[in-house]
Amino acid sequence: MFGKKNATKMPLEFELCPGRPIGGKHPCFIIAEIGQNHQGDLKIAKEMIKMAKDCGADCAKFQKSELEYKFNKKALERPYTSKNSWGKTYGEHKRHLEFSHDQYRELQKYAAEVGIFFTASGMDEMAVEFLHELDVPFFKVGSGDTNNFPYLEKTAKKGRPMVVSSGMQSMETMRRVYKTVKQHNQNFTILQCTSAYPLEAEDVNLRVIMEYQKEFPDIPIGYSGHESGISISVAAVALGAKVIERHITLDKTWKGSDHEASLIPSELAELVRSVRLVERALGSGIKQMLPCEKACHDKLGKSVVAKVKIPKGTVLTLDMLAVKVAEPMGVPAEDIFQLVGKTVTEELEEDDSVLPEVVDSYGKKAKC
Secondary structure: OOOHHHOOOOOOOEEEEOOEEEOOOOOOEEEEEEEOOOOOOHHHHHHHHHHHHHOOOOEEEEEEOOHHHHOOHHHHHOEOOOOOOOOOEHHHHHHHHOOOHHHHHHHHHHHHHHOOEEEEEEOOHHHHHHHHHHOOOOEEEOHHHOOOHHHHHHHHHOOOOEEEEOOOOOHHHHHHHHHHHHHHOOOEEEEEEOOOOOEOHHHOOOHHHHHHHHHOOOOOEEEEEOEOOOHHHHHHHHOOOOEEEEEEOOOOOOOOOOHHHOEOHHHHHHHHHHHHHHHHHHOOOOOOOOHHHHHHHHHHOEEEEEOOOEOOOOEOOHHHEEEEEOOOOOOEHHHHHHHOOOEEOOOEOOOOEOOHHHEOOOOOOOOO
């Protein structure tokens, strides 16, 4: 198992975007995946970038393809008669949804004006070259390229942080992915993902997040979800996901297979609120009585009282003592066994609080 010797090490922290680290105790990085839900319309794409920002997401993400490098000729020429089609052939359909380089520059500029990070999945090697030239903060590797090892190696060598989805892959393949990327690039995260749209709860497999944390303890682990609603994504954060990616849309009834598995603005805003709430609730992991509990403890906390009248100088036995909510509060209930065998220095009436100062040597360690 990779990194097994360092299994107790805190997950690696690194800067995914300028000034925005992920991992460790940093807030979960929330990616609003616009993908191709913009319908090929630049105006809608900008509206979605603004929506992502307004809802509190950290990043607006697209999908960039150089179609002749992603598909072979026959794939582009095949008839495409689906209800989601934007053309007679699959190539016409994809060209309708693909923004030009200049349009990408315009979207990147708009995202900067709005104040949200901007990137895209490079769906082929030439798309990665363009995104590198565009100077995106990080590369997203879609599940379709996760087992494309020449692509992975070339992308990793460019030195930008990487977010790698893992839909359709086995753990054996993901070990190879980890090893391949790690040789060239230390700054990457792997996302648990199941490639189905929409995704049924039974197929989400959130426990893989914890398995990834064991297998790859020196990188942050995240979750890319295609399910309906937000509950499962929030649960992923509770399990330790440091990156959450969800598709977004302005209308779930629009043409396209991704819309049904996407979040509308109200859902995205609620996801962000819920994630931030869960992060606050996760706490430090240190179990101790907290200041907020003091009022309850002062009112209802139990302590030791005299079960019977106890004369001064008596050596205490357990049957002389009881635990009650008492005024004033005496020796804490959890210390009752420490009192056995110790001597009281003052007389106690039945039902009196047993105060620390009336028990000789209470709290002192016995000398060896």
